[in-house]
Amino acid sequence: TELAHCVEAVRRHALARPDVGFAIWHEGKLVEQWRATLAAGAEPSDDALQDALARRLADVLGEDFIRESVAVQHRSGAVTVTGRAGLPDAARSRADQQFCYVNGRFVRDKVLTHAARSAYEDVLHGHKQPVYALYIRIDPLRVDVNVHPTKIEVRFRDSREVHQAVRHAVENALAVPRAQALAAAAADTPGAAPPAAAGDQPNQPLAPVWRAQDAIKFDDRVGHKVSDLQALWGTPAPDPAAVGAPGTAAWQASLAPADAAHFAGTSGTAPAEQPAGGALAWGTAPQAAAAPLAAASEANTWPLGRAVAQIHGVYILAENAQGLIVVDMHAAHERIVYERLKAQVDGAARIASQPLLIPATFAATPEEVATAEAHGDTLGMLGLEVAPFSPKTLAVRAVPTTLAQGNPVELARSVLAELAAHDATTVVQRARNEILGTMACHGAVRANRKLTLDEMNALLRQMEVTDRSDQCNHGRPTWRQLSMKELDALFLRGR
Numbered sequence: 479t480e481l482a483h484c485v486e487a488v489r490r491h492a493l494a495r496p497d498v499g500f501a502i503w504h505e506g507k508l509v510e511q512w513r514a515t516l517a518a519g520a521e522p523s524d525d526a527l528q529d530a531l532a533r534r535l536a537d538v539l540g541e542d543f544i545r546e547s548v549a550v551q552h553r554s555g556a557v558t559v560t561g562r563a564g565l566p567d568a569a570r571s572r573a574d575q576q577f578c579y580v581n582g583r584f585v586r587d588k589v590l591t592h593a594a595r596s597a598y599e600d601v602l603h604g605h606k607q608p609v610y611a612l613y614i615r616i617d618p619l620r621v622d623v624n625v626h627p628t629k630i631e632v633r634f635r636d637s638r639e640v641h642q643a644v645r646h647a648v649e650n651a652l653a654v655p656r657a658q659a660l661a662a663a664a665a666d667t668p669g670a671a672p673p674a675a676a677g678d679q680p681n682q683p684l685a686p687v688w689r690a691q692d693a694i695k696f697d698d699r700v701g702h703k704v705s706d707l708q709a710l711w712g713t714p715a716p717d718p719a720a721v722g723a724p725g726t727a728a729w730q731a732s733l734a735p736a737d738a739a740h741f742a743g744t745s746g747t748a749p750a751e752q753p754a755g756g757a758l759a760w761g762t763a764p765q766a767a768a769a770p771l772a773a774a775s776e777a778n779t780w781p782l783g784r785a786v787a788q789i790h791g792v793y794i795l796a797e798n799a800q801g802l803i804v805v806d807m808h809a810a811h812e813r814i815v816y817e818r819l820k821a822q823v824d825g826a827a828r829i830a831s832q833p834l835l836i837p838a839t840f841a842a843t844p845e846e847v848a849t850a851e852a853h854g855d856t857l858g859m860l861g862l863e864v865a866p867f868s869p870k871t872l873a874v875r876a877v878p879t880t881l882a883q884g885n886p887v888e889l890a891r892s893v894l895a896e897l898a899a900h901d902a903t904t905v906v907q908r909a910r911n912e913i914l915g916t917m918a919c920h921g922a923v924r925a926n927r928k929l930t931l932d933e934m935n936a937l938l939r940q941m942e943v944t945d946r947s948d949q950c951n952h953g954r955p956t957w958r959q960l961s962m963k964e965l966d967a968l969f970l971r972g973r
């Protein structure tokens with residue numbers, strides 16, 4: 479409608495000028511009113527401006543926009559990018575909440591929207607549209623604002639410079655595991671008023687969580703390194719004799735692929751062979767008793783909490799300061815393995831490889847043999863050594879160290895299929911993340927694999943420090959928080 483267009487036009491201005499109050503009247507009725515969140519006149523500090531913008535965004539787009547977004551704060555060369563980027567969960571079917579400003583003016587620009595969307599590549603799949611409000615400041619000499627009669631389009635002198643700045647700004651903001659904000663929020667005094675801002679304060683105090691996010695230093699990369707996965711894999715099972723020593727059939731069975739079940743997000747296949755209930759109970763009992771004592775003080779500060787149970791071989795339950803954490807263990811571990819593989823390729827240009835004591839051979843199709851022969855170098859870069867053993871047999875002689883616990887034949891088969899699908903070397907480079915994602919899926923802990931509490935806790939700790947660990951490789955969430963308030967509501971407590 480006409481009114482909707484008018485409101486939209488005013489919105490765009492309102493999001494750029496928190497120092498100005500706006501009111502929209504329609505046929506004698508007040509439709510919208512947004513008070514100034516920043517005192518006019520004096521030059522505000524960066525923090526005060528960010529604060530005022532966040533409150534204006536909350537007023538105009540709703541509290542959800544703030545709750546489901548992270549602060550963007552990035553500077554590269556002549557370009558500064560601030561604002562807020564929506565979490566992948568907050569993505570919408572329409573691109574109706576994507577606001578870009580260049581030197582304070584609302585613009586619609588392909589370079590900017592492409593840069594922003596590409597920042598979501600690794601965490602948001604499909605056709606969903608991210609939400610964001612980005613404010614780009616750039617030397618006026620490096621941008622031509624007179625290319626469109628309504629000045630809604632711009633032309634950058636160096637569009638690559640701007641594209642990279644925006645992409646990195648949003649990517650960095652999204653990479654920080656959200657669990658870290660959770661911990662910071664818990665550290666806040668409950669019910670404390672937000673820091674006083676300039677001007678009158680007609681707005682309600684916002685949820686503390688986004689303020690905590692603002693406090694995170696986005697350029698401080700220390701502590702975001704992917705930690706050693708061996709902590710998860712290396713922990714002995716509760717009863718090795720019952721679960722089966724590595725290499726035995728029982729152990730292999732516990733890692734058996736359950737692809738169909740995994741992709742459906744359920745545990746539809748028959749559970750892997752489990753040790754007798756009695757043996758397992760005795761095996762875990764001493765540890766379960768010791769864990770709460772040892773962890774009691776420390777556990778309160780763990781953002782994703784202390785693991786308490788695994789249910790249906792799919793989810794890990796943990797207790798944290800806010801309440802209950804539910805983790806999709808395969809999805810979470812898959813992201814950790816994926817980020818580790820990416821880091822290896824970025825750092826050393828190849829994935830660390832480990833030879834198999836006994837090569838794993840399998841009957842291969844002519845296409846698989848041809849692909850293995852044609853892509854030996856690429857396979858080597860991926861940490862795999864796959865060579866013909868006979869005209870109709872391939873032998874896997876080495877696998878990535880990170881994935882050494884998985885099934886080498888399954889891994890080789892799926893990587894060969896990916897390579898055959900992408901073929902040319904240039905495409906392989908572009909499809910790199912896709913292939914690494916497939917490999918990570920094979921290397922990640924499978925549904926129905928029984929985890930010890932130590933293994934569960936190791937996984938939670940790795941999630942807390944792994945970039946993008948809030949989403950799995952396929953863009954699905956890896957964990958959810960159920961707060962005490964939400965749990966109480968389920969049971970109608972305190973009403």
Ligand SMILES: [Zn+2]
Pocket residue numbers: 740808812918919920922
């Ligand atoms: Zn997977």
